[in-house]
Amino acid sequence: MDPVMSLLSSFLSPSLLESYGLRMLAGFWITVKLVSLSFILGWLLGWLLVLGRLSGHRLIRGLSRGYLYFFRGSPLLAQLFLLYYGMSAFRGFWQSVDLWWFFRDPWWCALLAFSLNTAAYQAEIFRGSLLALPEGQREACRALSLGPVQSFLRVILPQSMRIAIGPLGNEMILLVKASAIASLVTVYDVMGVTKLAYSRTFDFEIYLWAAALYLLIVEILRRTLRIMEGRLSRHLGR
Template sequence: MESVTSLLPRLLDPALLETYGARMLGGFWITLKLVALSFALGWLLGWLLVLGRLSRHRLVRGLSRGYVYFFRGSPLLAQLFLLYYGMSAFRGFWQAIDLWWFFRDPWWCALLAFSLNTAAYQAEIFRGSLLAIPAGQKEACRALGLGPAQSFLRVILPQSMRIAIGPLGNEMILLVKASAIASLVTVYDVMGVTKLAYSRTFDFEIYLWAAALYLLIVEVLRRTLRIMEGRLSRHLGR
């Protein structure tokens, strides 16, 4: 039975590392950028959807609910293909309004698809965290003479974010793993570079590198979230 020492050179082939190591690091950066930007844009859009879901206007509530229903109920892969391949059917229209540069680029289409998708999930997380705040908190704000904006920013929002931090972390981790499908529209992220390298070398080692890079991202996120949760909840331990 081969020892771990004898297997190590096979898992760290110097020739393979020299050829594709830099490309893998480039793909690692693309993955980080794609996840970070789409999550941030989804965060902003998610709050707009929450306001729509909690609006008193029936039409606004209906549109927000329909958005969340569609993007949570359909596969992310189908959404990505609809944006990248489907929008190309309207090439003449996009050229007329000078937006063809956006929809012909797989990077921008992937960023848009991931942002729209995660916004729906984040909206439900935010809505649930807001509804979890006891009604007594709002009554106390009114008793103290705080206006709606002050009550929300100083009392309701901080408490709701403490509740939402765990589910938001899970959503970000899921987004990291889901980002691998961007390679299907020729985005050269970690998985895109991995597929390219394997098609030329047929060496399974490159997939082990990809798995290690994804694990690294997830582990850093997990530890960061643990620290954030500890700081936001430190008063509860007293």
């Protein structure tokens, strides 16, 4: 048999593919959904944090700094366990406010933990991109009599996103790889299905599948970010 075909047949065991192929695809979708929603929610919260970080109000600035210090300084795994296992200690309270359905579900806890964590990193990326803009841009907005909201949406935000797109891409790729820890609270994403399959078959091949799926997600992200960066910077080549 051709060595390449032999290697391929060992990588794609028919019996293993039949038993867990569809489950792995379902786990792939859960991973994509978890990362995408976390990143979007983190993006929105990140802008609120950076506005608080740059606020002239001392209390708001202090709270924003405290948030960033905690979520950037402590492990994501600890944050996930605090939300999933720690919040269950207040079950009576969550039931009284009709939120127990949220904190008893590992999916929602993982989504919340990842969103809060990535928001802290994205906030620092946004802050750096805003501070990197020349002061002349803001002076030009004032000269054109643009209000703060118009200046931010039409001038500051587009330029800052061009600067931030590279670091944001790196943060999203790191989030994809970090999402594997969601399996520790029984979320059946790619790694969750992989651990389940291995516990039943003891076939190490399933971990090669998982690695290939994570590589596929990262490659799709890398190509998408390259296209977005090119579109945001297309005027620079003229």
